[in-house]
Amino acid sequence: MATDTEILPGITTRREEATGFFQKLVSRGLGWARKNSLWQYPFVTACCGMEYMSVCSARYDIARFGAEVPRFSPRQADMLMVVGTVNCKQAPILQRVYEQMAEPKWVVAFGVCASSGGFYDNYATVQGIDRVIPVDVYIPGCPPRPEQVLDGLMLLQRKVQNQSHKLIDRLPRQVLPAGGER
């Protein structure tokens, strides 16, 4: 004879399935919304910037993918585009910009210098920005063609779409005492 404990897992599984379905639906919706409004922070340090401008302007028109808004404040950006060579002196600044961005955030390494250091195999250059911050998409090329960048952006969009977005993950609100002490 089956006891309650043997029956219960079946019921909870069905409930989980139901909530899972709902969460997946919400996650897919959120993913769709996020992937089509990737606001970018262009961290442009070198010659790849020219190609970046080409991607952004009318002919290749990154706006078709909803990423047409470059925000020059990391707090308003979702996608950090590291365009160009990052040297050791610059690395802490890049790290700080990344830390200032609000979640969710994604990083694109634009060009070989950002991806691996490129041909700057020397004392001054960081051999790929993944030594400093995590990277989602690497776009090779010196500089990459705008088509490559758009391809990389589409890869990132696919990643954003397939991520599991949580509906509610809210911490209790922190109340700052008067006087400004944290």
Place this chain on the structure above:
Amino acid sequence: MAKAVIEALVARFPDDVYEPYEGVGGDDCAFVRKDGIARVCGFLKADPAMAFNLAPYITAVDYLGAEPRFEVVYNLYSTRHNHRVRLRVKVPESDLDVESVTPVWAGADWFERYCFDMYGIRFRAHPDLRRLLMYDEFVGHPLRKDYPLRGRQPLVPEREVKDIYRGPGPGGRD
């Protein structure tokens, strides 16, 4: 015209200036002893017949294996007389102190900081001898020939900048 410059230099500083020669492209060059470089440069700037009012490039060379090992090269130019001269100062590795020419040409400041940064040559009486291109935590001098070809430096954390006004908000760096 610059020939006259070299001749005048050798005549005036027989102890400091030696081995004048004509470099590639007809540039007039001479070697200067390490102790006399500030004197020679002061004369070149002040004398109206010389009037070298510009130091377009000051750099250093590492002749690894040769003795003395380093050389500081002063390329000088006079906009008044349109003539150039190149002075070379040999610097042994055991004694890397060279007299600064910053009092003569204020523009020599960053050139000397560059030489200090890349080759480790120290300039006496320089007002602010810090690294120019690399950061302070960098170990070694990267343009020396014995600096490892693929030498990597550890990444350093960001330095706290003290004099930024961060507003009246909650305390903390951001």
